Amino acid sequence: MVTRWIITFLTAMMLNLTAGEYDLRTVIEMAEKNNIAIKLAQADLKMASAEKLQAFSDAFPKIDVDAGYNRNFKQNRFFFTVENPETGELETSSFQTSFNNEFSMNAILRQTLFSFEVGYALQAANRLKKYTTFGFESVRQTTVTLAKQAFYQTLLLEKVAEVAGESESSAKENYENIKAKFDAGILSEFDLLQAEVRWQNSVPQTIEAKKNYEQSLNNLKMMIGVSIDEEMILKGSIGSIPNLPAAPSIDEVLGRRPDYNALIWQKRLQETNVKAKKALYLPRLEGTLRYSYSATSDEFKLEQDNDNIVLGLNLSIPIFSGGYNAAQVRRAQSEVDRVDAQISEANSNVRIELANIYLRLQEAKERVEATMKAESTARRAFDIAETRVDNGLSTQVELKDSRVALDQSQVNYYSAIFDYLSAYFDWQLATGVVPSNPE
Numbered sequence: 001m002v003t004r005w006i007i008t009f010l011t012a013m014m015l016n017l018t019a020g021e022y023d024l025r026t027v028i029e030m031a032e033k034n035n036i037a038i039k040l041a042q043a044d045l046k047m048a049s050a051e052k053l054q055a056f057s058d059a060f061p062k063i064d065v066d067a068g069y070n071r072n073f074k075q076n077r078f079f080f081t082v083e084n085p086e087t088g089e090l091e092t093s094s095f096q097t098s099f100n101n102e103f104s105m106n107a108i109l110r111q112t113l114f115s116f117e118v119g120y121a122l123q124a125a126n127r128l129k130k131y132t133t134f135g136f137e138s139v140r141q142t143t144v145t146l147a148k149q150a151f152y153q154t155l156l157l158e159k160v161a162e163v164a165g166e167s168e169s170s171a172k173e174n175y176e177n178i179k180a181k182f183d184a185g186i187l188s189e190f191d192l193l194q195a196e197v198r199w200q201n202s203v204p205q206t207i208e209a210k211k212n213y214e215q216s217l218n219n220l221k222m223m224i225g226v227s228i229d230e231e232m233i234l235k236g237s238i239g240s241i242p243n244l245p246a247a248p249s250i251d252e253v254l255g256r257r258p259d260y261n262a263l264i265w266q267k268r269l270q271e272t273n274v275k276a277k278k279a280l281y282l283p284r285l286e287g288t289l290r291y292s293y294s295a296t297s298d299e300f301k302l303e304q305d306n307d308n309i310v311l312g313l314n315l316s317i318p319i320f321s322g323g324y325n326a327a328q329v330r331r332a333q334s335e336v337d338r339v340d341a342q343i344s345e346a347n348s349n350v351r352i353e354l355a356n357i358y359l360r361l362q363e364a365k366e367r368v369e370a371t372m373k374a375e376s377t378a379r380r381a382f383d384i385a386e387t388r389v390d391n392g393l394s395t396q397v398e399l400k401d402s403r404v405a406l407d408q409s410q411v412n413y414y415s416a417i418f419d420y421l422s423a424y425f426d427w428q429l430a431t432g433v434v435p436s437n438p439e
Contacts, residue, residue, distance in 0.1 A: 020226070023235040024151055027224055028436055031147035032140060034225025041132075041139040048132040052125035058118045061111040070102040099296040099304070109289040113313075116279035124272040131265040137258035141434035148425045150220045155238045156418040157213040163410045164202070164209035167403060171199035174386075198403075241368060241420045244361060245427055250351060256432030260346055267339040274332040280325040283317045350430070357427045364420035371413040378402070378409040 022030075032038060083089070112118055178195040181187040221228055254260050290312070295305035318325070385402035428434045 030224040114285040120276035134262035161209040164206040168202040360423040367416035375409040
């Protein structure tokens with residue numbers, strides 16, 4: 001028996017040593033590092049950097065070099081007869097037009113000298129970078145907000161499980177006291193049965209509360225990238241709330257909100273795209289510098305070689321595209337109009353969102369104050385009911401009702417605190433101020 005107790009104790013100690021403790025700061029840091037939504041937003045940032053590099057590459061010169069080798073299996077030789085001026089005799093001569101081996105090499109440098117498309121591509125790349133940067137910040141702020149809410153929701157459900165456990169322990173203890181008095185002949189069997197029913201009814205409530213807590217903890221693990229099998233202990237309190245925040249001006253909010261600014265830069269990006277599509281109607285001037293070298297020989301040697309350097313200009317003027325360019329311009333303009341409508345809608349939604357969240361904050365704060373008083377009163381009433389039952393002045397029904405009232409008041413109090421914190425985090429997100437470090 002002692003050996004079994006020692007093994008159980010050591011096992012519990014090992015679990016505590018391997019269990020990870022996570023406070024709010026750690027949860028936020030891991031969410032910013034491991035959350036899938038943030039990783040996808042980071043991929044968008046990398047894509048924007050690649051687009052910018054590609055845009056600059058169109059403005060830089062391009063150099064291509066190619067080399068070739070041909071092997072001729074049949075030679076072309078031409079014969080002709082000429083008169084020797086000294087002897088007057090006819091002599092036969094010949095010459096080759098092909099050789100066994102032909103070598104060639106070409107190098108060409110191209111440089112765009114004039115093109116509106118290149119200029120607009122550079123402008124679009126810069127605006128795409130701004131757009132994705134604000135988009136990433138919007139995803140980060142949303143993820144941090146959700147992580148904070150999930151953290152405190154788990155703490156809330158942990159408290160609810162504690163309240164259910166305390167209620168079960170209280171009911172069990174009361175049952176044991178009643179049973180002792182029943183065995184002594186002081187109380188009736190009816191009182192014993194009432195106490196037992198109250199205790200047994202509290203057991204499934206505790207089981208359900210623990211299940212809800214474990215599910216919330218698993219969801220938090222998934223959000224921040226913690227293995228589902230890892231022991232996770234939250235370090236935090238749900239017993240206090242920050243002060244009611246001051247309401248900023250709508251212009252300050254719009255200037256800070258990354259999702260709204262992302263729409264602004266998306267519109268600017270689409271406007272640049274319209275200009276780029278219109279540039280399809282404009283000419284393009286390109287300069288080239290070409291160097292070519294060739295050599296032929298019946299041996300593997302560079303003989304009978306020849307090289308050349310050519311400088312050239314190429315002017316391309318679009319004349320008729322069959323309506324393709326016009327369609328591209330219209331499509332780009334429709335994208336601008338669509339984003340413009342989204343900006344207008346977002347402006348109205350932000351105003352409504354701020355007003356509604358502030359109402360939630362005020363209502364939750366009032367509930368926190370009210371439920372705190374109710375919890376204190378209910379606890380005092382339960383203590384009195386316990387004393388009355390012990391002295392035989394009250395029934396099990398009254399004790400049960402007072403305990404239910406105490407449990408409900410505690411849950412209401414912690415729920416009101418969580419509702420205020422959740423609204424407070426939504427307020428930070430709505431005003432565009434979501435710090436990574438907890439306050």
